[in-house]
Amino acid sequence: MKKIWLLAASALALAACSEEASGEGETFPTEPIEIVAPASPGGGWDLTARSLQKVLEDNELVEEDITVTNKPGGGGEVGWQYLSEQDAHTLAVNSSLLITNNLLGTSELTYEDFTPLATLATEWQSVAVPADSEIDDVEELMQKIKDDPSAVKIGVGPALGNDDHLSFVQAAREFGVDPKKLNFLVYEGGGDVLTALLGGHVDAVTTSLSEVKDQHLAGDVKIIAISSPERLPDIEDVPTYVEQGIPVEFPHWRGVMGPPDMTEEEIAYWDEKIGALVETEQWAKLLENNDWDSFYKDSAETAEFFAEQTELYEGLVEDSGLGQ
Amino acid sequence: MKIIKMGMPVFLVVLSIVFLLGTYNLPKAKLGNPDAPLYFPMGVSVLLLVFSVIYLFQELRRAHEDNEQIREMLSGRTPLLIGATIALGIGYALIFETVGFLFSTILFLGALLFIVNGRRKWITNIIVTITFSFVSWYAFSELLGVSLP
Amino acid sequence: MDAFLEGLLTSLQPINIFWIIVGGFLGTIVGMLPGLGPATAVAVLIPVTFGMDATSALILMAAIYYGAMYGGSRSSILLNTPGDGSAIAATFDGYPMAQRGLAGQAMALSAVASFIGGIIATIGFIALAAPLSSFALKFGPAEYFLLMLLTLSAIISLSVGRMVKGLIAMSLGLLLSTIGIDTQTGVYRFTFGIPHLSEGLDFLIVIIGIYAVGEVLFNYLNIDEEKKEKKKVGKIWFTKDQWKRSKWPILRSGPLGFIIGVLPGAGGSIASMLSYTTEKQISRKPDEFGKGAPEGLAAPESANNAASVGALIPLLTMGIPGSGTTAVMLGALIMLGIRPGPLLFENDPGMVWTLINSMFIGNIALIIINILLVGLLVKILDTPAKVLYPIIVMLAFIGTYTLGYSTIDFFFLLIFGYFGLLLKILDFPIAPLILAIIVGGDMEQNFRMSLAASNGGFGIFFGSTIAVVLVVLTVLSLFYPLIIKSFKKLRGAGPAAD
Numbered sequence: 029m030k031k032i033w034l035l036a037a038s039a040l041a042l043a044a045c046s047e048e049a050s051g052e053g054e055t056f057p058t059e060p061i062e063i064v065a066p067a068s069p070g071g072g073w074d075l076t077a078r079s080l081q082k083v084l085e086d087n088e089l090v091e092e093d094i095t096v097t098n099k100p101g102g103g104g105e106v107g108w109q110y111l112s113e114q115d116a117h118t119l120a121v122n123s124s125l126l127i128t129n130n131l132l133g134t135s136e137l138t139y140e141d142f143t144p145l146a147t148l149a150t151e152w153q154s155v156a157v158p159a160d161s162e163i164d165d166v167e168e169l170m171q172k173i174k175d176d177p178s179a180v181k182i183g184v185g186p187a188l189g190n191d192d193h194l195s196f197v198q199a200a201r202e203f204g205v206d207p208k209k210l211n212f213l214v215y216e217g218g219g220d221v222l223t224a225l226l227g228g229h230v231d232a233v234t235t236s237l238s239e240v241k242d243q244h245l246a247g248d249v250k251i252i253a254i255s256s257p258e259r260l261p262d263i264e265d266v267p268t269y270v271e272q273g274i275p276v277e278f279p280h281w282r283g284v285m286g287p288p289d290m291t292e293e294e295i296a297y298w299d300e301k302i303g304a305l306v307e308t309e310q311w312a313k314l315l316e317n318n319d320w321d322s323f324y325k326d327s328a329e330t331a332e333f334f335a336e337q338t339e340l341y342e343g344l345v346e347d348s349g350l351g352q
Numbered sequence: 353m354k355i356i357k358m359g360m361p362v363f364l365v366v367l368s369i370v371f372l373l374g375t376y377n378l379p380k381a382k383l384g385n386p387d388a389p390l391y392f393p394m395g396v397s398v399l400l401l402v403f404s405v406i407y408l409f410q411e412l413r414r415a416h417e418d419n420e421q422i423r424e425m426l427s428g429r430t431p432l433l434i435g436a437t438i439a440l441g442i443g444y445a446l447i448f449e450t451v452g453f454l455f456s457t458i459l460f461l462g463a464l465l466f467i468v469n470g471r472r473k474w475i476t477n478i479i480v481t482i483t484f485s486f487v488s489w490y491a492f493s494e495l496l497g498v499s500l501p
Numbered sequence: 502m503d504a505f506l507e508g509l510l511t512s513l514q515p516i517n518i519f520w521i522i523v524g525g526f527l528g529t530i531v532g533m534l535p536g537l538g539p540a541t542a543v544a545v546l547i548p549v550t551f552g553m554d555a556t557s558a559l560i561l562m563a564a565i566y567y568g569a570m571y572g573g574s575r576s577s578i579l580l581n582t583p584g585d586g587s588a589i590a591a592t593f594d595g596y597p598m599a600q601r602g603l604a605g606q607a608m609a610l611s612a613v614a615s616f617i618g619g620i621i622a623t624i625g626f627i628a629l630a631a632p633l634s635s636f637a638l639k640f641g642p643a644e645y646f647l648l649m650l651l652t653l654s655a656i657i658s659l660s661v662g663r664m665v666k667g668l669i670a671m672s673l674g675l676l677l678s679t680i681g682i683d684t685q686t687g688v689y690r691f692t693f694g695i696p697h698l699s700e701g702l703d704f705l706i707v708i709i710g711i712y713a714v715g716e717v718l719f720n721y722l723n724i725d726e727e728k729k730e731k732k733k734v735g736k737i738w739f740t741k742d743q744w745k746r747s748k749w750p751i752l753r754s755g756p757l758g759f760i761i762g763v764l765p766g767a768g769g770s771i772a773s774m775l776s777y778t779t780e781k782q783i784s785r786k787p788d789e790f791g792k793g794a795p796e797g798l799a800a801p802e803s804a805n806n807a808a809s810v811g812a813l814i815p816l817l818t819m820g821i822p823g824s825g826t827t828a829v830m831l832g833a834l835i836m837l838g839i840r841p842g843p844l845l846f847e848n849d850p851g852m853v854w855t856l857i858n859s860m861f862i863g864n865i866a867l868i869i870i871n872i873l874l875v876g877l878l879v880k881i882l883d884t885p886a887k888v889l890y891p892i893i894v895m896l897a898f899i900g901t902y903t904l905g906y907s908t909i910d911f912f913f914l915l916i917f918g919y920f921g922l923l924l925k926i927l928d929f930p931i932a933p934l935i936l937a938i939i940v941g942g943d944m945e946q947n948f949r950m951s952l953a954a955s956n957g958g959f960g961i962f963f964g965s966t967i968a969v970v971l972v973v974l975t976v977l978s979l980f981y982p983l984i985i986k987s988f989k990k991l992r993g994a995g996p997a998a999d
Contacts (some may be wrong), residue, residue, distance in 0.1 A: 068544060068829075075836055078547065098544075101905055102696060132687070134699060181954055188383075188687045208383060213642070213950045214684045216943065219821030219828075223765050226819065227638035229954065242820060242842035317838040347380035350687050360927055364669060369675055374691055381686035384953070389683040389690060392945040393676060400672035409666050421926045424722040433721040434922070437714075437894060438915055444898060445911035457895065464891040469722070481886055488899055500902070 050228040056294050057117055063284075064120035068100040075120045076148065076282045077327075079314045080305070087308050089301050092117075105135050112141055114287045116294045119145065123282045124191055127338050131345040132189045139338065143290040144330040146302045149315055150279035150323035153195040154237040154266075158228050159248055165255035166272050169232055170203040177209035181231035185215035192221075193276040194344045195255055196234035201347055202274050208349040225249055236280055238319035255279070256321070262338025281323050283330060289334040300330050354415060356422050356429050364404035371397040436467045453500040457485045487491075505627075508854025510554065512862055520561040521859055525867045528568020529874065535574045535709045535893075536900025538585045539569035539809075540825040547833045555837045556852050560859040562830050563813065564867075567860070569826075570769070570809045571867050575801055575874075578607045579881055582713040582893065585705060586939050587769025587805040589932060590777045592712070594790065594797030601793050604739040604879050610795055611802040611869035613739075616749045618803030620863040621755030622762070622810035627857060633763045633811075634818040640764055642950035643961045647971035648764070649940040649947070652771045653933070655778035655978040659791075661928045667930045674937025675944075677702055684946050685953075694990050697909045704938040705904055710914045711931060713897040715921020717890045724886060737875050741794065747799035750780045758804030764813025768824050770939050772808035773801035774932070782981050810860060817841050817853060 061065075065077035077096045084090045099107035104125050111120040129135035157163050163172065173180045184193045197207040213230055215221045222240065225233045226248060233240070237260075243249045244263060251266045255278035258262040259268060286298070305311055306324045314323060325333055345351050375394040380386035424430060444460040458481055465477040493500045531542040542565045550558035573588035578595035591611060598607040625633075640648070653671060660667025680691045683703030692698040731883065739747075754776035761772040780800040781790040790797045815821040820842030822828035834841055840847065846853055881889070901914045924931055955961035963969055 068540075074544075074547070078836070097904055100908065102699065105696070106906060134696070178956065182954060187682070187684065211953065212383070212685075214946070215950075215954055216684050216946060219765055219815070219819070222814070222819070223638060223821050224641070227641060229641035238840075239820075242840055242844050247982035248843055255623060260819075313838075314836075318835055351382075355966060356923070357927075360923060364673070367673075368676075371691070378690055379688050381683070381688050383686050388949060389686050389688045392948070393679040393690060396672050396675045396679070400669065400676060403665055403669045404956045407669060410665065417928070421722060425922075425926060428725065430721050430724075433724065434718050436917075437718060437721075438919060439920075441714075441894070441898070441911065445908045445915075448902075448908050448911070455901075460898075461891055461895045464894065465888065468721075468891055469885070469887040476888065480892070484892055484895065488896070492899060492903070 056291075056297050057090070057092050059117045061090060062114075062118045063094060063096050064107045064111055064118060065096055065098050066100065066104040066120060066122075068098055071102070072282065073121045073123070074098060075318060076284075079311070079318075080121075080148075080284065082303050083308055083311050083314065084301065086310060087305070089304055095189055096318045103134060103271070105129065105137070108135075108137055108142070111285075111287050112137065116286055116290045119284050119286050119298075121282060122285050124280070124337065124341065126285075127334065127341050128189055128194070128345065131338075131341055132350055139285075139334040141288055142336055143286040143288060143295065145284050145286050145295065145298045145327050147281050147283040147325040147330045147333060148302070148306065149296075149318075149320040150247060150281040151236045151238060151320055152260070153191060153234065153278050154198065154240060154251050155199075155232055155234050155253045155279055156225060156240045156244065156249045156251045157232045158180055158225060159250055161231070161250060163232070163252065164250075165267070166199070166269065166274060167203075169252065170200065170274070172211065173200065174203070174205050178211050179207065180211060180232065181230045182210060182212050183215055183221045183224045183233040184212050185221045185234070187210065187216075188214055189345065189348070189350050191278070191280045192234050192236065194341065194348060195276065195280075195346050197348045198278060198340075199253075199269060199274050199276045201344075202276055231311060241319060262319075279323060282320075295327050304324075356425075357411055357419060358408075358416065361404055361408035365401065365408060368397045368404055382478035430475065433468060437464065440464055449501045454485060454489050457488070458482065461485060488496075504850050504854045506856070507851060508856075509858045511851065511855040512560065512858040515562050517557055517855070517859065518862065518866075520557050521564045521863045521866050522870070524561045524564025525568040525863055525870055527871060528565035528570075529572035529575075529867070531565070532569030532572025532584055532588075534646060534703055534900060535576070535582060535584050535713050535897050536904055538573070538826070539566045540703075540829050541903065542569060543826055543829045543833070547829075547836070550833055550837065553837075554681070555834070555839050556855050558837055559830075559834065559852065559856050560863075562833060563856060563859060564863045566826050566830070567806060567809050567863060568867055568870075569621060570619075571612060571871050574611050574615075575608060575889075577879055578611065578798070579604060579878065580889075580893065581716050582897075584709065586708065586935070587773050589708070589712075589770065589810070589935060590773035590801035590805070593801075594775060594792070594794050597791065597793035598795070598798060599882070601720075603793065604882060605875055606739040606743060607795075607798055608875045608878065609737055609872055610739045610743060610747060610799055612875070614747065614754075614799035614802040615806040615871075616864050616868040617751050618755040618758060618805070618807040619810055619860065619867075621803075622754070622759040622807035623857065623864070624757045624809055625756065625861040626814060626860070630814050630818055633638055633760070634814055636760075637763050637765065637815055639965065639967055641965075642947040642954060643964060644967050645764075646944055646951055647962060647968055647975065648761075648771070649944040651971055651975045651978060652774055652940065653936060653944075654975050656774055656933050656936050658978050658981070659778060659781065660933065663928060663930065666928065670924070670929050670931065670934035671937045674934040675941040677707070678704075678938050678941025679945065681942075683935070684942075685949055693742075695909065697907055701942065702913065702938070703904050703910070704935070706901055707917050707938050708915050708935055709897050709900055710917025711921030711924070711935070713893055713900075715925060717893055718918060719722025719925045720886065720890060720920040724890075728848045737872075737879075743795040745760060746794070747796045750776075750796040750800040751803040754780070754800040754804040755807045756979040758807035759811040762808030763814045765812075765815050765821050765824075768812065769805040769808045770936065773805040774936060776804035777801045778978065782978070785802075807846050813856075817845060817856075819843060820845075833912065859979050879913075 063077045065074040067073040075326055081094045081096050085094055099110050107120055126139050130138045163169050200207045220345050221233050221235055224230045244251045253269050257277050375390050378390055381389050442464055447456045462481040469477055531537045543562050573584045574591035577583040577591035581592050584587045584591055595607050609624050657667050677964045682699050683690055683820040757776050758772040781787050812824050812827050816827045822831045901910045951961050
């Protein structure tokens, strides 16, 4: 099998340095590092992988070459399947799909088939209504749904079972609405949910904050709740779910993991490197560009976090009516 | 010839029945109307069935008419070329990931050229095979960043 | 006005001109290859744009995007193998022109049509970006459903003389489009236990299978005869008469394509097909369509290029990506710290105006590139068919692999290749099948969303002016040929397009 390296322009300069250094000893890593983005270029996973690559290289945290490979397909399945057959020099980006794919029956893989290395960043979920909507807070919305679930059209996309969908399911459940009765209109395309909201074709949407933040600032839509623990800068007028009496804190996280059976030395290496990465200014800048919040957890914390998340998602998938 | 002329409508009728039966066995939706995912495929397979039956009768009436292109498809070395292209394609699919892009492409393109272009032009065949395999490998994997096996 | 001039100066900076040319050239090449489209090309450049100034990055990506629109039809004209959905309409008359020895003229005409379409759309962008984006918002599920219905019925109306076969092709396409997870309910349909099918059948595989592989198999029928007659390439520039016939179709199709392009999700396939059928229906010589009518090539070419410019409007004014390519562009821009959306024009007007000006310059660069390439590309036709066909088949396989990184798709490619051969031999129209696969999924989902929104009432399909207009157009498109037919007396079998 031929390994093919994607040559990022920035990598060229570093290639020379790393060659000098690679003779030093037997310590991990001894080969170039490959970061798998289990999606096409341009999406969230791809951006995460390329941000990792860029920050690790620009700050000279890792001496070996780093390449990003795109292995799209099956909601991460193709790339993760590939990772499970590699050695410790390959990493892959992940998100909650790692957990939900299995619960939704689209994958045999679970997080236990890999070595969690870190949770990196998160976006927050939001609920938004049209600017001229008479609904002003999430409690009003939920009450309306409770009175007549079919009367409130909720836009979501691109597929049921994602965080946009399940975060709203959790909120509805906490409010005492049967999530199976929610009237979701599922929009397949990337921005279709937002179009539907701006055009008044739905009564509310549940989506990641970044999708609607600028529209909110421009006064085109009204965000009525965010899933973060506290209010966020830039949009301090938007209350959290918790403030409004609905105990929901819902991160839409991204992280990075390695193949199964990594040694303690290898895990420690990445804990150190990624720990340093999240402290860099460049990383902070990238987070800001993407509207992500830092959500760093080291390998041990991430393993624990995955266990908690699996339990949460099991319940949500079941309650949403998508359970197998 | 009749097999192909009649085969298509029969195939379409069978296909629409398979899909129609398939719609009855689709899982029920657990959200909203449990039958919602069925209606569209069911309606479309009924449409396909109706049109295919009309087509079948049209063809039955014209069963004896000659179709020059079918005759061409079955004569000379055309069947061999079609069969070989498909067979090589299947072989290519089977070895592509195990032996890697370059080697399998050289085999596939080379074999196809030898069959289509003839053995006598072996020099052209080999040159084209080697250049195109390497150029496409380089273009796709290096320039376009597609990860090939 | 100041902002406009400032943008013009920025886009005329040597570095930006350089990027326009690089992007346009790269896009043209990528657009010609089966399966590879602008989305892939833009995606590949993301790592490169990392180190670039944001304005240059946006210019480069936009140049690739419309470069691919120019390039997409080259292979349609020369080989009858379109690279993606929006290049299909170029095969209807472009390939017959090439077969009659007019390949050079066809390519020059298509480049000029694309150029004019692009310029019309860019002017439209400047004048109408804001009102059009609010017009696009009026399209709810019901309107989208009706737009797709209109396109399908327009395409079906082309099958006059072999209506049953056209309807079969359409129903088959619609049926194939239901494969995969049902978006509204998460139910699996017709995946036959193959996990790879859960995301549905990629319509590009069907296009590559039927057009590229199927076309090669079909050409095997005459492979040993073809050698003797040397194919003529003809003049490089089109004739006065061809221009006279194409002028108005180009000018009509530009605005049509532009408006359809603005609607998120509609895109180049619908724009080019609708402009083709419109031109055929209002033409005084509809019988020549499908047999190499220059206006039948020029109209869809103008429309799809205009649509690609239109698709940038929702992206830049609302942050809504209207197509796969613009979605990738959105991702790349976010990386660079720009979030396209309602605030972009306020916060960064310089960049927007630079982009708009780069479209003018880009279209000029592209028409030059493409006309220079005509001479080179017609050489493809000089390649002996027996060498060319294996190469096309190989490119079809690689193109397919880049779509899903799975060799399972190779089997689908072969199935559709062989099926495409049979369809061609048995004289089935192919466009309804392909179009049905492209729009079928969205059509069903939009239909069901409309009913969910209206609680089951069908009144929603007549609920807005746009909806009523679309219904009327659909009915017209179906019966117009009949009306015309009863006007003029029956004149033998109708013309065909596939």
